[in-house]
Amino acid sequence: MTQTDSQPRTEAENNRYLDEIPDEVEMSLFDHLEELRMRIFYALIAVVIGMIGCFLVVKPLVRWLEIPARGVEFLQLAPGEFFFVSIKVAGYSGLLIASPFILYQIIQFVLPGLTRRERRLLGPVVLGSGVLFFAGIAFSYWALIPAALNFFISYGADVVEQSWSIDRYFEFVLLLMFSTGIAFQIPVIQLILGQLGIVSSQQMLKGWRVVILVSVILGAILTPSTDPLTQSLLASAVLGLYFGGIGLVKLSGK
Template identity: 65%
Template sequence: MGSAGALLSHSPPGLGGVPLPLRRHPLLRCAPLLPSAAPEPLRCRHGRHLRCAAADRETPVPAPQRDESPSGSLGAALEDPSPQPVQNGSFGGIAEDEEQSSLYNFLYPSKDLLPDDKEMSIFDHLEELRDRIFVSVLAVGAAIVGCFAYSKDLIRILEAPVSVQGVRFLQLSPGEFFFTTLKVSGYCGLLLGSPVILYEIIAFVLPGLTRDERKFLGPIVLGSSVLFYLGIFFSYTVLAPAALNFFVNYAEGAVESLWSIDQYFEFVLVLLFSTGLSFQVPVIQLLLGQVGLVSSDQMLSIWRYVVVGAVVAAAVLTPSTDPLTQMLLAGPLLGLYLGGAWMVRLTGR
């Protein structure tokens, strides 16, 4: 046989022996037609490329010889492809490993596990998100207005940790006390409006959660709220008095304690909220454990690094530089971490 561009001449009856050129496709192998033989129907193999065998019924078609040239190797590769099986868009066992992982099941749950799942366009999601943000802002704004009406009472409550030690507060610039009351009202309003914000967030993400995730969501939300308020209470009753008493006793006999009202409340409010946020460590551990990223054994195996991390986190979160306040915050952080690892182990992770 010639190359792919060779021409086969065949003179059908009635055309006076005029040869007609027939161009061969590179992937189509045809045997020469004999005048005394009728062509057999096309026989297809493999479903991809055609191989034609039209010859004399009494004359067997010789098997094509393998072409050792580079072009022949290329043709054989095109004729006999051996595609690898593909499952779910992935090769081999990668898809099976991903489907068996907890992270894959968390990110791509089955629709049968979503009881309230419904198709929504991106604009519907954005509209729902806008409405929930509006409700949250409205609730926080109403709480801020209510706190501003009782701002002086709130200021007296926050001054209590050092008022018994004779510390006096000064207004060093016009309007400083007014802006301080606005700051205190904003923090307290955000604290009081946080349940509404939390509810709107849960209502927005709830349709996309499975039944098992919904059972797990309740304890997580309740535990997170309790730990946050517990952290604020711990900071108000333990951390803030300890830090402030340290500064007062250190300056006793040398200077008179006359503090700026704005700087004092900035110190106290930052300490309260940073402590509340730091108490969320067990919640983060439970989430990571349920997703399958970290196990309880892995959490407990790095306890030495956790001790160093707790000290560093306490130094960053506390606005003061005294070691007493840092140690008072590092101790609970370490205890919360160990308690979170123990809770992850109870869940079987």
Template identity: 55%
Template sequence: MNDSLSTQFNKEYGVLPTRSIAVTDDEMALSEHIEEFSQRLIFCLILLSFFTIACFIDIKEIVKLFQAPADGIKFLQFSPGEYFFASVKIALFSGLLISSPAILYQILLYTLPGLTKKERDVVLPMTIGSGILFGVGLWFSYSFLVPAALKFFIAYGADVVEPFWSFEQYFNFVAVLIFSTGLAFQVPIIQIVVGLLGIISGKTMLSSWKYVVVISTILGAVITPSTDPITQILLSSALLALYLSGAGILIVLNK
């Protein structure tokens, strides 16, 4: 009788049963996750905006840094506002690069608490290694690939045309080459993920080096905007070395 009276009382006065209370707790937990995500997203956007504005304020020095590989080349403005809009893109590109470590750190702070210890032991080193490799790829492209590509383009038409370049098109060329090289340097990270998942072992990867030579050569030709062999050989050699490094790490880990 007491149970039936209790049930009737709940129905009449809208008292929630125990299961509904648990659901409410889950909804509160979900709302907290959404709130944390929105807060971190807003913080990342503010950080990106701050560094973008700071780069735009000192844009002339950054422009000189981008122009450094094209020593001796005169840049022209072919349309009204071309330099201004190119400066905005350079500031945004530079602000994104500068703020990317902090943004990556915020992503880690949001995701790591939801992972197990075993998953954290894998995700954290992989994320740090990915960031380092991306930075090395940017440096490699700026120091070697961009100068080699520009040298080829300048020398190719030196006897026919005078090298006067559009500044915006030049920046697009350099930005694409630098960013794509940074992404290409993620090859070892992809290999380690594949190896840890048990899809392909390190020994199998190492035994397939002949195919990798062909693939890295094709990727070198696709990624580099120029058609000169020096730039393609540099990037292809770097990709091959990264691939062998990734396979070697998996072998050391017995994967």
């Protein structure tokens, strides 16, 4: 007897339904590799277009990134240093602008192999990941970078004149911003692990001592500077995100 849509499914039948891959299409290994090649090609084209567009307006971007270092004189210590800094800034900015299209290509590649249960996670995960990544960049720009720069400037203000290499400054700023954006993905990872039944919210909470240690180590690794203030701020943000992620997993019933 065929079950109609009006008849409620049992829990076992519902689990089987959610674990099915809708519209499954058989593809050979060569077809998968060819599709992967095309997705990567499209993503690279988007990055190149984004980089070119950002390079055309790179000077306003550079001035915007210099704002946290008020009162500091930037020096070009080698021929072409600012040119290569401009390429670096345009590269990071172009990658950031192209990231939604890159994410779309990734989704289109993996979507045919996802079950209905996994597809339910896709929307919240993609949206949450994007919001948290940009929140991490904003947190780094408005909190971490000013805190680190104020520490460095005030520490040697009465001894040395603040004249910095523009290349070293942007290496510090760009790395800190993107590493913070990556660190802000912790709640998304927790939500995925919880929804897939790998780790429950209770298990996450029980490991709080280990998480504190890991957050301190992570803060030291991800911050390109050695000052304790920046590392402490990032470690505190990681802890807040982790416990917030536990709350999300708990609210989802896991």
